[in-house]
Amino acid sequence: xxxxxxxxxxxxxxxxxxxxxxxxxxxxxxxxxxxxxxxxxxxxxxxxxxxxxxxxxxxxxxxxxxxxxxxxxxxxxxxxxxxxxxxxxxxxxxxxxxxxxxxxxxxxxxxxxxxxxxxxxxxxxxxxxxxxxxxxxxxxxxxxxxxxxxxxxxxxxxxxxxxxxxxxxxxxxxxxxxxxxxxxxxxxxxxxxxxxxxxxxxxxxxxxxxxxxxxxxxxxxxxxxxxxxxxxxxxxxxxxxxxxxxxxxxxxxxxxxxxxxxxxxxxxxxxxxxxxxxxxxxxxxxxxxxxxxxxxxxxxxxxxxxxxxxxxxxxxxxxxxxxxxxxxxxxxxxxxxxxxxxxxxxxxxxxxxxxxxxxxxxxxxxxxxxxxxxxxxxxxxxxxxxxxxxxxxxxxxxxxxxxxxxxxxxxxxxxxxxxxxxxxxxxxxxxxxxxxxxxxxxxxxxxxxxxxxxxxxxxxxxxxxxxxxxxxxxxxxxxxxxxxxxxxxxxxxxxxxxxxxxxxxxxxxxxxxxxxxxxxxxxxxxxxxxxxxxxxxxxxxxxxxxxxxxxxxxxxxxxxxxxxxxxxxxxxxxxxxxxxxxxxxxxxxxxxxxxxxxxxxxxxxxxxxxxxxxxxxxxxxxxxxxxxxxxxxxxxxxxxxxxxxxxxxxxxxxxxxxxxxxxxxxxxxxxxxxxxxxxxxxxxxxxxxxxxxxxxxxxxxxxxxxxx
Amino acid sequence: xxxxxxxxxxxxxxxxxxxxxxxxxxxxxxxxxxxxxxxxxxxxxxxxxxxxxxxxxxxxxxxxxxxxxxxxxxxxxxxxxxxxxxxxxxxxxxxxxxxxxxxxxxxxxxxxxxxxxxxxxxxxxxxxxxxxxxxxxxxxxx
Amino acid sequence: xxxxxxxxxxxxxxxxxxxxxxxxxxxxxxxxxxxxxxxxxxxxxxxxxxxxxxxxxxxxxxxxxxxxxxxxxxxxxxxxxxxxxxxxxxxxxxxxxxxxxxxxxxxxxxxxxxxxxxxxxxxxxxxxx
Numbered sequence: 001x002x003x004x005x006x007x008x009x010x011x012x013x014x015x016x017x018x019x020x021x022x023x024x025x026x027x028x029x030x031x032x033x034x035x036x037x038x039x040x041x042x043x044x045x046x047x048x049x050x051x052x053x054x055x056x057x058x059x060x061x062x063x064x065x066x067x068x069x070x071x072x073x074x075x076x077x078x079x080x081x082x083x084x085x086x087x088x089x090x091x092x093x094x095x096x097x098x099x100x101x102x103x104x105x106x107x108x109x110x111x112x113x114x115x116x117x118x119x120x121x122x123x124x125x126x127x128x129x130x131x132x133x134x135x136x137x138x139x140x141x142x143x144x145x146x147x148x149x150x151x152x153x154x155x156x157x158x159x160x161x162x163x164x165x166x167x168x169x170x171x172x173x174x175x176x177x178x179x180x181x182x183x184x185x186x187x188x189x190x191x192x193x194x195x196x197x198x199x200x201x202x203x204x205x206x207x208x209x210x211x212x213x214x215x216x217x218x219x220x221x222x223x224x225x226x227x228x229x230x231x232x233x234x235x236x237x238x239x240x241x242x243x244x245x246x247x248x249x250x251x252x253x254x255x256x257x258x259x260x261x262x263x264x265x266x267x268x269x270x271x272x273x274x275x276x277x278x279x280x281x282x283x284x285x286x287x288x289x290x291x292x293x294x295x296x297x298x299x300x301x302x303x304x305x306x307x308x309x310x311x312x313x314x315x316x317x318x319x320x321x322x323x324x325x326x327x328x329x330x331x332x333x334x335x336x337x338x339x340x341x342x343x344x345x346x347x348x349x350x351x352x353x354x355x356x357x358x359x360x361x362x363x364x365x366x367x368x369x370x371x372x373x374x375x376x377x378x379x380x381x382x383x384x385x386x387x388x389x390x391x392x393x394x395x396x397x398x399x400x401x402x403x404x405x406x407x408x409x410x411x412x413x414x415x416x417x418x419x420x421x422x423x424x425x426x427x428x429x430x431x432x433x434x435x436x437x438x439x440x441x442x443x444x445x446x447x448x449x450x451x452x453x454x455x456x457x458x459x460x461x462x463x464x465x466x467x468x469x470x471x472x473x474x475x476x477x478x479x480x481x482x483x484x485x486x487x488x489x490x491x492x493x494x495x496x497x498x499x500x501x502x503x504x505x506x507x508x509x510x511x512x513x514x515x516x517x518x519x520x521x522x523x524x525x526x527x528x529x530x531x532x533x534x535x536x537x538x539x540x541x542x543x544x545x546x547x548x549x550x551x552x553x554x555x556x557x558x559x560x561x562x563x564x565x566x567x568x569x570x571x572x573x574x575x576x577x578x579x580x581x582x583x584x585x586x587x588x589x590x591x592x593x594x595x596x597x598x599x600x601x602x603x604x605x606x607x608x609x610x611x612x613x614x615x616x617x618x619x620x621x622x623x624x625x626x627x628x629x630x631x632x633x634x635x636x637x638x639x640x641x642x643x644x645x646x647x648x649x650x651x652x653x654x655x656x657x658x659x660x661x662x663x664x665x666x667x668x669x670x671x672x673x674x675x676x677x678x679x680x681x682x683x684x685x686x687x688x689x690x691x692x693x694x695x696x697x698x699x700x701x702x703x704x705x706x707x708x
Numbered sequence: 709x710x711x712x713x714x715x716x717x718x719x720x721x722x723x724x725x726x727x728x729x730x731x732x733x734x735x736x737x738x739x740x741x742x743x744x745x746x747x748x749x750x751x752x753x754x755x756x757x758x759x760x761x762x763x764x765x766x767x768x769x770x771x772x773x774x775x776x777x778x779x780x781x782x783x784x785x786x787x788x789x790x791x792x793x794x795x796x797x798x799x800x801x802x803x804x805x806x807x808x809x810x811x812x813x814x815x816x817x818x819x820x821x822x823x824x825x826x827x828x829x830x831x832x833x834x835x836x837x838x839x840x841x842x843x844x845x846x847x848x849x850x
Numbered sequence: 851x852x853x854x855x856x857x858x859x860x861x862x863x864x865x866x867x868x869x870x871x872x873x874x875x876x877x878x879x880x881x882x883x884x885x886x887x888x889x890x891x892x893x894x895x896x897x898x899x900x901x902x903x904x905x906x907x908x909x910x911x912x913x914x915x916x917x918x919x920x921x922x923x924x925x926x927x928x929x930x931x932x933x934x935x936x937x938x939x940x941x942x943x944x945x946x947x948x949x950x951x952x953x954x955x956x957x958x959x960x961x962x963x964x965x966x967x968x969x970x971x972x973x974x975x976x977x978x979x
Contacts, residue, residue, distance in 0.1 A: 180901070678946065809962060
């Protein structure tokens with residue numbers, strides 16, 4: 001279709017293998033929840049699935065480096081019944097995989113350099129197509145599943161998306177036919193999926209396990225067949241320190257679950273699925289294994305204002321300049337082992353987007369800047385508490401980077417400040433019993449303590465929270481807690497509830513350290529702790545930059561007790577409900593609903609340094625964006641989820657989440673997308689489940705983070 | 709007759725690119741269109757009435773019909789002046805898939821495009837705007 | 851014996867008891883080439899997928915995903931291609947799960963010819979003779 005450009009003036013308003021050697025194709029048993037419902041082995045007598053491999057037939061999966069076929073035919077069948085949770089594990093035997101552990105793979109640019117054998121997995125690739133307008137992104141994520149095995153399979157893939165993604169479209173492509181999925185209550189969608197699966201129909205189910213962790217299930221993929229799943233989401237992009245950031249996660253890091261936890265996100269080695277005992281589980285490739293799964297990105301960036309710079313510290317970008325506002329960006333065949341983080345700076349910030357809904361109400365997204373004069377004001381003395389995650393997943397480069405960031409910050413403290421350094425893994429310990437003045441001697445002691453820290457053990461983050469917030473506050477100083485972690489814990493709720501309960505008048509700043517951190521946890525910790533979040537990549541200059549920006553933030557007072565006078569605009573349902581403190585370099589995005597004409601400006605009021613201030617934010621011409629109603633609905637769902645975290649009886653809140661999500665056709669913790677191809681059932685009974693194993697995030701020590 | 713005059717003018721508005729802007733300007737409204745159903749109803753009613761009446765009675769009825777016609781013309785005039793939803797691309801007073809189709813055709817054929825059809829405000833009228841228009845057509849909450 | 855056999859055959863031919871999945875074709879019949887259509891469908895079954903029909907309406911039609919849970923849906927699509935179908939044409943397919951007697955109703959709310967003019971047309975659900 002021809003594209004017609006309109007002159008601007010016309011638009012006025014407008015984990016590792018210690019077990020006996022096993023087939024790289026060994027699959028997972030259905031998890032406890034699935035076994036309860038599906039009873040694969042019982043129903044279908046799937047002992048038949050433990051058949052010998054057909055070593056002479058050609059592989060269906062892509063051949064890689066030339067290497068001799070693996071001799072799976074002579075491999076002894078392990079005593080599955082001696083393996084505890086994997087007692088009814090089903091083995092999928094492929095046709096003579098040719099990949100072997102000989103040829104090192106050296107890829108250009110920032111691609112992961114993995115030496116190892118390629119294991120055949122049913123996820124071939126992920127294609128991400130993003131369209132960014134100002135600070136709003138619409139992103140299509142297309143996953144291509146196929147069946148490299150010699151019998152019908154089901155697939156389960158646990159993958160990440162941004163925590164504020166409003167997922168509203170789901171299309172399953174079977175051959176040339178595209179079937180749009182339906183959003184339903186989760187329990188109903190799960191029941192429909194189980195039934196379609198049992199009856200042999202090709203079906204898919206998308207569920208949300210955490211705001212940033214999702215499970216895609218695809219049932220009854222016949223040998224040689226291909227199924228594409230495309231989901232579309234919208235989200236707002238944060239403005240962080242002078243630039244908008246588009247971040248797309250590609251892998252869920254290996255998460256630690258406290259003893260007794262049964263509602264976490266677990267980690268297990270490939271071939272040991274179910275071993276974590278958690279309802280949601282990610283299986284990880286061994287360090288000497290790789291898969292063919294690659295992720296490609298196509299990003300159309302229309303900043304709505306002249307672009308000053310577009311860059312990425314995580315990936316090499318192929319950029320095409322279309323105009324001063326517009327760039328087309330591509331990243332081809334990236335390894336799914338780290339987030340793509342794209343930052344773009346614009347000459348002027350777009351202020352507001354609106355969309356008039358069918359019900360007459362206008363949804364809006366507004367970028368609310370801090371007052372310009374904050375930078376001129378000096379801060380009061382602080383009590384700086386550094387909390388360093390020293391768990392196994394932080395071992396190596398992540399903890400080294402965290403230490404560098406803390407060193408930078410220590411060097412900037414003034415003589416009136418005090419500081420404390422706390423480390424936690426299975427338990428917590430500290431530099432001293434209480435914070436000490438930031439004298440040169442004390443800083444030297446702190447640096448020595450910092451140098452002694454090592455990454456080992458689990459992530460009992462709650463001990464770190466308690467150690468940082470449970471001691472008496474210093475009436476002379478504002479407590480600033482700086483939390484450095486990858487956030488790899490299976491159940492975030494305890495942590496967030498503890499932060500909300502204990503933070504008091506302190507401010508908590510979270511630093512995500514790593515290539516694929518748990519952004520949801522870090523962002524929420526900062527939100528509950530009335531601080532801010534920063535992400536420290538493992539690159540060369542990252543810790544210094546992050547430390548400098550952090551210092552800039554805490555060096556000036558923030559605008560607190562923020563409220564907005566909307567004027568004649570009849571505004572309601574604004575999220576975040578309580579506008580957080582506005583800090584230097586950190587405008588925030590608020591979404592809401594309104595009636596009446598858009599005013600020329602709104603007035604922001606607050607308190608800084610004990611005095612009341614107000615300033616006008618001009619709104620300028622508004623651009624319409626159809627995703628705003630969904631973004632508002634997602635923000636409301638997020639707000640309700642936060643409330644449910646702290647509520648004694650969250651039942652009513654859950655009902656409201658369902659209502660909002662169903663009204664707006666959104667995926668949530670309580671709604672799910674289902675698509676069934678009811679044309680014709682496949683034969684061959686119920687298929688075994690093959691989990692899609694993923695690499696551990698780049699820089700993470702697999703041996704110390706994925707349980708054996 | 710007044711009714712016919714207005715009716716024909718409205719037909720011209722739908723199909724005459726030159727006349728539409730002039731009339732639009734004269735009426736001072738941002739959009740001008742008469743739903744075809746209204747148009748057809750008025751024409752049919754007039755023809756049927758004309759057929760049924762004798763010449764003598766026609767004169768009498770016409771005299772009596774003047775105030776009614778004037779009222780109808782005024783109502784039509786007010787309708788024309790009322791701001792129209794920009795998504796009513798084909799100007800038939802309804803928002804349905806035909807509006808998206810009309811927009812798609814206009815884009816493909818290089819026809820005149822109005823700035824208000826840039827629904828997503830990206831300074832381009834393209835498939836995305838057609839999709840927005842179509843999605844609005846199928847909303848059950850309308 | 852014959853009666854017994856007939857009974858067996860009848861039972862064998864009967865649809866399986868309990869919930870079942872099936873497709874419901876959506877057909878529009880128009881004397882003039884069909885370029886656009888919009889239909890409103892109400893079904894007692896639970897919709898589990900919406901698919902396009904035959905070319906040029908083979909892409910999934912537009913619909914309101916939020917509306918599906920209620921068993922009522924508006925489907926619409928158009929085509930700007932030159933080769934357009936006249937007569938009976940399958941424009942979409944619903945994938946549903948049904949229990950008991952299937953009840954589906956359809957109402958055509960708009961149909962247009964290649965010039966964009968409204969045309970008389972009829973819409974059907976299910977397989978037509």
